[in-house]
Structures are given as C-alpha cells and as structure tokens.
Amino acid sequence: MNAPAVSPVLSPGSAVSPSKVVLITGASSGIGEATARRLxxxxxxxxxxxxxxxxxxxxxxxxxxxxxxxxxxxxxVTSLESTRSFARAARERYGRVEVLVNNAGVMPLSTVDALKVDEWNRMIDVNVRGVLHGIAAVLPLMREQGAGHIVNIASVSGHRVDPTAAVYSATKFAVRAISEGLRQESRDLRVTVISPGLTRSELTEGISDSAVREAVHDQMGIAISASAIGAAIDYAIGQPLDVDINEVVVRPTAQG
Known part of the structure; x- marks a missing residue:
C-alpha cells in the first residue's frame, strides 16, 4: 500500500484544495457510482x-x-461500527477525510394502509440512521482537521409528500432537518443537501408493490441520469472553503 497523500490544511477564504478525499456511501450503482466516477x-x-x-x-x-x-x-450504513471502519480505512489510505457523501438509500414505496412495516423500518434504518452513522463516523475526524464537508442526499420527496411516499418522504424530510441542524451548529464544517428528482437508478427495483412499481416506471421516461447529481455534488464541494452551498434541488425539466 502506498503511503497516504495528505492534503494541506487551508484557511477559510482560501482556494479549495484541487484534490479532496471523498467518501461515498452506496457507491455500487446509481448516484453513488456516478458521483465516484465524476469526482x-x-x-x-x-x-x-x-x-x-x-x-x-x-x-x-x-x-x-x-x-x-x-x-x-x-x-x-445500518451498522455504526461498519461505518466507522469505512471512515478509518479512508483515513489510513489517504491520510485525511475531507468530504462525506451520505448517499446510501432505499425507496420501497407503498401506501400506508399496506402496512409494510418491515419496509418502513428498512427505510428508517438506511435513510435516517445510515446518515447519522455517517456523520458520527466522520465528524470527530473533521473537527480534528478543523474543516470538512458533509453532503447528504435527500430527495424532492423531502420537499413534498405524494401518495405511496409517506414514509419515504418522512425519512428525506428528516435528512434535511438533520443537515440544517448540523449546519447551524458548525462554523468550520460545510453541510450540503442535494435533493434529486426523478433519476435513473436501482432505487425503483426495491418497490415490492407491483402496481406502485409499474406506476413509478411509467414516470421514468423523463428521468435524468445519475451523472447530473454527481455534477451537482462536484460543484458544491468545489467551492472555496468560506462558501457553503447548503441546498440544491436537481430535477428533470419536465417533472411537475
């Protein structure tokens, strides 16, 4: 293993480091994969x-x-120890942890009266607890460094609630609330929320209700590519250290 390359510590107002160490959760497909490739x-x-x-x-x-x-x-991400191990591995490999992209998420949409309690709990575990685990894993390292950037992936469903999305929306509203609270508590940490609209990814494959899954698939003709979300993340983390892009909504032009 090569010796870790350590990035310089920059003062507020200075130009951003041309190369940052970025941790990406849920990086095996969709937005996570596209973001990794873009960054x-x-x-x-x-x-x-x-x-x-x-x-x-x-x-x-x-x-x-x-x-x-x-x-x-x-x-x-549902395991705090696994998430801490991920952060430690990044620090050991690269010497620093500068950006976390909390991207891992699930979206098994259904009506509330379907009572898919196991799916509700899964969304809470991944979409909310997973975000908190990511923050808990990197925040001490970023505080020690005196700087850092946490990018949380929410959704347009964190801005509005539609039928079949009550619980999913609740988890994404929670991501926005957690992010805003963390932002207000921080003076040396940047916090960004990215809210994608209809985006091509594997999320829809997790919908167990066949009627709901078909209805969602019917809407995907206007969906944008996951690379559009990666580009928004690239923009946010590329700003000078005294500029905090707090919230970005990225949706298809044709989405209502």
Whole structure:
C-alpha cells in the first residue's frame, strides 16, 4: 500500500484544495457510482463504500484504469461500527477525510394502509440512521482537521409528500432537518443537501408493490441520469472553503 497523500490544511477564504478525499456511501450503482466516477475525473480521491464489494471493487478498478485515484471498502450504513471502519480505512489510505457523501438509500414505496412495516423500518434504518452513522463516523475526524464537508442526499420527496411516499418522504424530510441542524451548529464544517428528482437508478427495483412499481416506471421516461447529481455534488464541494452551498434541488425539466 502506498503511503497516504495528505492534503494541506487551508484557511477559510482560501482556494479549495484541487484534490479532496471523498467518501461515498452506496457507491455500487446509481448516484453513488456516478458521483465516484465524476469526482475522480475531477481529480479527487474517492473511497467507495457499499455492501456489494465485488461491484465497488470493479468500479474502483475502472476509475484507476482511467487515471483516477480510488479505493473501496465494505460498508453497511445500518451498522455504526461498519461505518466507522469505512471512515478509518479512508483515513489510513489517504491520510485525511475531507468530504462525506451520505448517499446510501432505499425507496420501497407503498401506501400506508399496506402496512409494510418491515419496509418502513428498512427505510428508517438506511435513510435516517445510515446518515447519522455517517456523520458520527466522520465528524470527530473533521473537527480534528478543523474543516470538512458533509453532503447528504435527500430527495424532492423531502420537499413534498405524494401518495405511496409517506414514509419515504418522512425519512428525506428528516435528512434535511438533520443537515440544517448540523449546519447551524458548525462554523468550520460545510453541510450540503442535494435533493434529486426523478433519476435513473436501482432505487425503483426495491418497490415490492407491483402496481406502485409499474406506476413509478411509467414516470421514468423523463428521468435524468445519475451523472447530473454527481455534477451537482462536484460543484458544491468545489467551492472555496468560506462558501457553503447548503441546498440544491436537481430535477428533470419536465417533472411537475
């Protein structure tokens, strides 16, 4: 293993480091994969985390073949210890933890009266507890460094509630609330919420209700690519350290 490359500590108001160490959860597909590829192409060093280790290993290898800096580590965001292990691995590999992209999420939509309690709990565990675990894993490291950036992936469903999305929306409203509270408590930490609209990803495959899944698939003709979300994240983390892009909504032009 190569010796970790340590980024310089920059004072507020100075130009952003051209290369940051970025941790990405849920990096095996969709927005996470697209973000890893985009940020690596922009010169950042990325650490990919997901449960599908074969998949993130292949993505990291692709990035390296294209001249980017990437590594991977097994991650289950519902486990605090797994998330801490992911953060430690990134720090050991690269020397610092500068950005966390809390991307891992699930979206098993259903009406409330379907009483899919196990799916409700899964959404709470991944979408809310997973975000909190990510924050808990990196915040002490970022405080020690005197700077850091946490990017939380919410959704347009965190701004509005539609039928079948009550619980999913609740988790994404929670992500926005957690992010805003963390932002207000911080003077040396940047916090960004990215809220995607209809985006092509594997999220819809987790919908167990066939009627709901078909209805969602019927809407996906206008969906934007996951790379559009990666571009928004790239923009947010590329700002000078005294500029905090707090919230970005990215949706298809045709989405109502």
């Amino acid at each position: 690596a192409a922009s010169g950042h060093r990325v650490m990919l985390g997901a449960r599908r280790t074969d998949r993130i290993a292949a993505i990291a290898k692709d990035i390296q073949a294209d001249g980017g800096a990437a590594d991977h580590h097994e991650l289950d």
